[in-house]
Amino acid sequence: QSVLTQPPSASGTPGQRVTISCSGSTSNIGSNYVYWYQKLPGTAPKLLFYRNYQRPSGVPDRFSGSKSGTSASLAISGLRSEDEAEYYCETWDDSLSGPVFGGGTKLAVL
Amino acid sequence: QVQLVQSGAEVKKPGSSVKVSCKASGGTFSSYAASWVRQAPGQGLEWMGGIIPIFGTANYAQKFQGRVTITADESTSTAYMELSSLRSEDTAVYYCARTRYDILTNYLNDAFDIWGQGTVVTVSS
Numbered sequence: 299q300s301v302l303t304q305p306p307s308a309s310g311t312p313g314q315r316v317t318i319s320c321s322g323s324t325s326n327i328g329s330n331y332v333y334w335y336q337k338l339p340g341t342a343p344k345l346l347f348y349r350n351y352q353r354p355s356g357v358p359d360r361f362s363g364s365k366s367g368t369s370a371s372l373a374i375s376g377l378r379s380e381d382e383a384e385y386y387c388e389t390w391d392d393s394l395s396g397p398v399f400g401g402g403t404k405l406a407v408l
Numbered sequence: 409q410v411q412l413v414q415s416g417a418e419v420k421k422p423g424s425s426v427k428v429s430c431k432a433s434g435g436t437f438s439s440y441a442a443s444w445v446r447q448a449p450g451q452g453l454e455w456m457g458g459i460i461p462i463f464g465t466a467n468y469a470q471k472f473q474g475r476v477t478i479t480a481d482e483s484t485s486t487a488y489m490e491l492s493s494l495r496s497e498d499t500a501v502y503y504c505a506r507t508r509y510d511i512l513t514n515y516l517n518d519a520f521d522i523w524g525q526g527t528v529v530t531v532s533s
Contacts, residue, residue, distance in 0.1 A: 300452060333519045335453070342503055342526055343445075343453065348519035386453050390517035396469050397443070397516060402452040 301326060302387055302400035309406040315375040318403045320387030322368050326398055330390040332370040334363055337384040337402075346372070346385075374405075382407045410435035412504050412524035419530045425492040428527045430504030432485040437461045441509045441516045442487035444478060448500040456502075458516045459487060460509055467516070494531045501526040 303321040310316040320332065332350050335343040345354055347363035350370065362373045370389075374381055387400040415429040430442060443458035457468035461480035468476055472491075480487045487504055505520035 330517060331519075335520070337453075342523035343505075343520070344523070345519050345521050348521070354521070388453075388520070390515065394470065395515070396457075396467065397455045397520075399445075399453040399455065 300401040301391060301394070301398040302389065304385075304387060304400035304403045306401065307404050307406065309408055310374075310377045311408050312377055312379065314377045315373060316377055316405065317374075318372045318385050318405070320370045320372070320400050322370075322389065322398075324368060325393040326368075326389045326391040327365065327370055328368040329392060332363070332365050333388045334370075334372050335386045335388065337386065339383075343386065377407055379407045381405060410506070410522055412506060412522055414502075414504060414524040414527045417528040417530070419532065420494050422495055422531055422533055424494055425490055426494060426529050427488055427490040428502050428504075428529070430487045430489075430524050432506075436485040437480070437482070437487070437506065439508070440506045442478075442480060443505050443507055443516055443520060444476075444487075444489040444502060445505055445520070446500040446502045448497065451500075456489065456491075458507070460514060460516075461485075461487065463514070465514060467514075491529075494529075496531050499529065499531045501528050503527075 334347040337343045350365040351363040391398045411433045441460045444456040459466040466478040477490045504524040506522040508518035
């Protein structure tokens, strides 16, 4: 059971907009930055967002991140086949004194 | 640009230990910390612990306390993760990842911005 809750799956067709949610509590998302990672099969995770919505260089602006209260969201617009991957949210948990991940969302591009 | 290069795949017997290395190539860990994150088959990402190499201080997730030891050799810019009393549930891909840390608390509460390629550890009799 992950500390952060994500839907296990999401899907969309090319060109659509998809949103992935990440729900936590006051001890984690509510008081710390949220990070998002993209994980393609057989490869290491790649940082998509830091500090809630900041994109590292090279991440397309089709991707956007947001946070409100104890929840965060990742949105992908203009969906492409190469976006098919697992997406993980992550943040610091003050009660556990360590980073925690969501269970991951597997995105299918139909 | 720093790359993290991990040691190769391991096959271990239940009850034994495994030690995985992570070398910072093209740079050092410098003002960063090194964490270890694993992904078991069909499961999500799980933080195991981390170390600030310049201080040598390690912190561990409660789940792994007493079974994992994370060390670092600043002279070679290499971090190590040793997991003992292996069981079949420890079969996973183990990643090292770089992160900044809070200079006041030493909390590893920033993004994992660079990741190693992963090391497959298989525990089987």
